[in-house]
Amino acid sequence: MAPQEADVLIVGAGLSGLIAARTVLAAGLTPLILEADTRVGGRILTEELGGLPVELGAQWIGDTHHRMFALAAELGVQTYPQYDDGETSYELAGTGVLRGNEFHSRFGDELAELEKVLRRLDELAAEVSPATPWTAPHAAEWDAITAGAWYDAQGLSPAARTLLEICTVGILAVPTVEVSFLHLLFTIQTCGVTSELFAESEGGAQTTRFVGGTAEIPNRLAALISEHIVFESPVQLIEYGTDSVVVHCRGGRTATGKRVIVALSPMLAGRIGYDPPLSGYRDQLTQRMPNSAAMKAFFIYDEPFWRSDGLNGQLISDIGPARMSNDTCVLGDDRGVILLFLEGEQARTHTQWSEEDRRAALTAELVRHFGDRAARPLHYLDGEWGSRQWTRGCYNANCGPLVWTTYGPALAEPIGPIHWASTDTATEWSAYMEGAVEAGERAAREVIEALTA
Ligand SMILES: Cc1cc2nc3c(=O)[nH]c(=O)nc-3n(C[C@H](O)[C@H](O)[C@H](O)COP(=O)(O)OP(=O)(O)OC[C@H]3O[C@@H](n4cnc5c(N)ncnc54)[C@H](O)[C@@H]3O)c2cc1C
Numbered sequence: 001m002a003p004q005e006a007d008v009l010i011v012g013a014g015l016s017g018l019i020a021a022r023t024v025l026a027a028g029l030t031p032l033i034l035e036a037d038t039r040v041g042g043r044i045l046t047e048e049l050g051g052l053p054v055e056l057g058a059q060w061i062g063d064t065h066h067r068m069f070a071l072a073a074e075l076g077v078q079t080y081p082q083y084d085d086g087e088t089s090y091e092l093a094g095t096g097v098l099r100g101n102e103f104h105s106r107f108g109d110e111l112a113e114l115e116k117v118l119r120r121l122d123e124l125a126a127e128v129s130p131a132t133p134w135t136a137p138h139a140a141e142w143d144a145i146t147a148g149a150w151y152d153a154q155g156l157s158p159a160a161r162t163l164l165e166i167c168t169v170g171i172l173a174v175p176t177v178e179v180s181f182l183h184l185l186f187t188i189q190t191c192g193v194t195s196e197l198f199a200e201s202e203g204g205a206q207t208t209r210f211v212g213g214t215a216e217i218p219n220r221l222a223a224l225i226s227e228h229i230v231f232e233s234p235v236q237l238i239e240y241g242t243d244s245v246v247v248h249c250r251g252g253r254t255a256t257g258k259r260v261i262v263a264l265s266p267m268l269a270g271r272i273g274y275d276p277p278l279s280g281y282r283d284q285l286t287q288r289m290p291n292s293a294a295m296k297a298f299f300i301y302d303e304p305f306w307r308s309d310g311l312n313g314q315l316i317s318d319i320g321p322a323r324m325s326n327d328t329c330v331l332g333d334d335r336g337v338i339l340l341f342l343e344g345e346q347a348r349t350h351t352q353w354s355e356e357d358r359r360a361a362l363t364a365e366l367v368r369h370f371g372d373r374a375a376r377p378l379h380y381l382d383g384e385w386g387s388r389q390w391t392r393g394c395y396n397a398n399c400g401p402l403v404w405t406t407y408g409p410a411l412a413e414p415i416g417p418i419h420w421a422s423t424d425t426a427t428e429w430s431a432y433m434e435g436a437v438e439a440g441e442r443a444a445r446e447v448i449e450a451l452t453a
Contacts, residue, residue: 003251004230006032008447009247009257011235011272014042015433016421017220017263019440020447021228026097031225032255036234036248036390040222043394044433046213049381052330052337053213054298056383057318058433059328062205063194065434067441068217069208075220078211080331089369091319093159093449097368099311113160117151118194123144125188130427133186134408135409143405147184148176159388163378166323169432173292173395183399190430203292205432211331216423217433234390237273238418245417258312259447263421263440266411267291268390278415289424291393293347293358295384297322297340297362298379304329304336306370313338315369321361325369335378338366342384351384358382396431397424412442417450419443 008024010017013035021031045057060082061068072079087100090107126137136142151164156387168176173189188194191205197309210216222229233249238260240246245260262269270286277283304327306313313327322340329337340362342350350358359380366374387395412425421443426435 001254002005003246003254003256004032006030006228006252006255007259007451008444009034009245009255009260010034011238011247011260011269012036012042012261012263012422013218013222013229014233014263014422015044015218015221015436016423016440016443017042017261018218018225019437020261020263020421020444021225022221023441023444024447025225025228025445027452029448029451031228032135032257033225033229034233034235034249034253034255035229035231038231039244040229041215041218041302043385043391044214044218045383045406046215047383048379049298050335050379052300052333052335053215054328054337054339054381055214056296056381057331057385058214059209060206061208061433065205065206065208065429065432067437068434069268071217071437072210072222075217077216077220079208080211082207082209083327084306084312086307086310088314088316089238089311090315090370091163091317093318094097097437107159110157110160110163113156114163117156117160117164119156119214120154121185121188122193122195124190125185126355128182128185128189130186130190130430132408133182133189134180136185139405140245142185143180145181146177147179147181150181150184151176166318167358170324170341172398173294173343174346174398175344178400179398180401180404182404184401186404187430189427191432205429206326208329209331213413214433221378235272235273239275240417244416258451259417259419261419261421261443261447263443265289265291265340265391265422265424266420267397268392269422271422274418279410281407282415283411285403287413288403288407291385291391291397292344293351293381293386294341294343294394295347295351297342297358297382298328298380299336299338299340299363299366299374300379301336301373301377303334305373306336306338309371311370313370315365317365317369320346320365322359322365325366336373338370343354347384347386351386355372355382399406412439414446420445
């Protein structure tokens with residue numbers, strides 16, 4: 001197979017790689033994306049269930065995801081608001097199922113404790129620069145402990161501590177004992193404040209959905225640059241000199257270019273071979289940024305019966321298997337759709353179960369919260385990401401203790417003609433689609449400056 005040539009080679013046709021390619025092309029340079037899979041979108045994956053689009057991957061954007069709103073408008077993808085009317089259903093600390101109002105009066109003190117801790121987190125996060133978290137005044141101290149240890153030291157009641165864990169695992173998708181406290185503060189700071197990160201209503205990260213499904217975004221983006229994408233081309237080796245790269249794919253494809261943008265999570269970037277080998281410093285980093293663990297499960301019903309009971313379809317549970325759920329009915333369709341989240345330990349445990357057992361346990365949970373009608377879905381689908389060869393876990397990469405302060409500068413710093421993208425390298429909304437766009441644009445800018453200076 002003759003080598004293909006382009007100015008800029010891009011590894012991965014996730015949102016970050018697609019944005020990088022488009023930006024490079026707009027600057028008059030030729031990109032070539034080498035994508036391992038048979039599709040674009042990576043962690044964005046819309047599947048059909050009972051004729052409805054359901055999101056096994058990314059689903060929402062929030063009010064401050066300005067790049068994503070602009071991209072959707074440019075691509076002609078319509079958006080609609082997340083349904084949020086009614087009470088949330090809770091089960092916490094052995095009380096049985098409580099509706100929102102009852103929960104708030106029963107756990108008022110615990111919620112006040114939680115609020116105080118969230119405000120303190122906002123204050124501390126404000127000291128962390130998302131581009132250089134290791135330079136924060138207390139970086140050494142915060143990176144030496146886990147988020148869980150800091151939480152444990154706040155003197156919280158057991159119920160408040162449990163709620164805090166549920167909220168945080170809902171973002172990081174790993175138990176708080178696995179991430180450094182500095183990483184938690186970095187995450188908060190890349191998103192603004194805790195209220196934006198944790199809230200679903202106004203200002204939160206989960207206010208808005210896409211008509212037709214999130215995959216409309218990468219699919220339409222790819223259609224604009226289709227002649228610059230090759231599929232089923234897993235990159236295995238990147239040979240590089242000062243101003244040149246040769247990329248070798250499984251199956252024998254090779255491509256040559258002046259620069260390469262690796263638009264993969266750090267862990268997957270570390271599974272590629274490099275010749276000459278990358279520094280130990282960079283390799284030690286990619287050995288220490290594992291992807292987290294989450295899965296989503298969808299139930300479709302003939303109607304959203306919980307709404308007429310005054311419920312918003314959300315649950316919060318310390319029993320599980322799911323810790324949280326959402327009403328994810330599709331605009332223009334009368335059927336009811338509930339999405340349950342399994343994150344961190346819940347995902348790790350339940351992916352080992354058979355689908356039948358998982359579905360039965362989740363159905364029982366829905367029945368506890370929303371009544372017997374929840375036992376009669378029309379359709380069910382779940383999906384996890386650890387076994388997907390080209391993702392290997394989601395939502396994102398997290399840092400355990402001492403990673404940011406020891407290896408942080410290696411995350412996004414180019415090495416010769418090799419540049420790093422993916423949402424995991426972003427400084428705004430890292431881990432989200434917004435971050436994937438930011439990182440793709442930033443890596444493309446680096447390359448454009450280098451090649452057109
Ligand atoms: C279940 C789930 C729910 C989520 N929910 C939300 C949400 O509601 N809102 C939100 O904003 N974000 C959400 N996210 C996160 C969001 O999907 C990601 O931040 C974003 O899609 C990451 O894009 P990326 O391009 O950085 O990486 P990826 O999407 O991971 O793209 C990497 C690409 O590289 C390819 N690849 C891998 N290895 C190779 C190789 N060796 N050679 C060539 N190609 C390779 C992959 O196939 C993939 O296409 C969610 C993610 C998941 C999985």
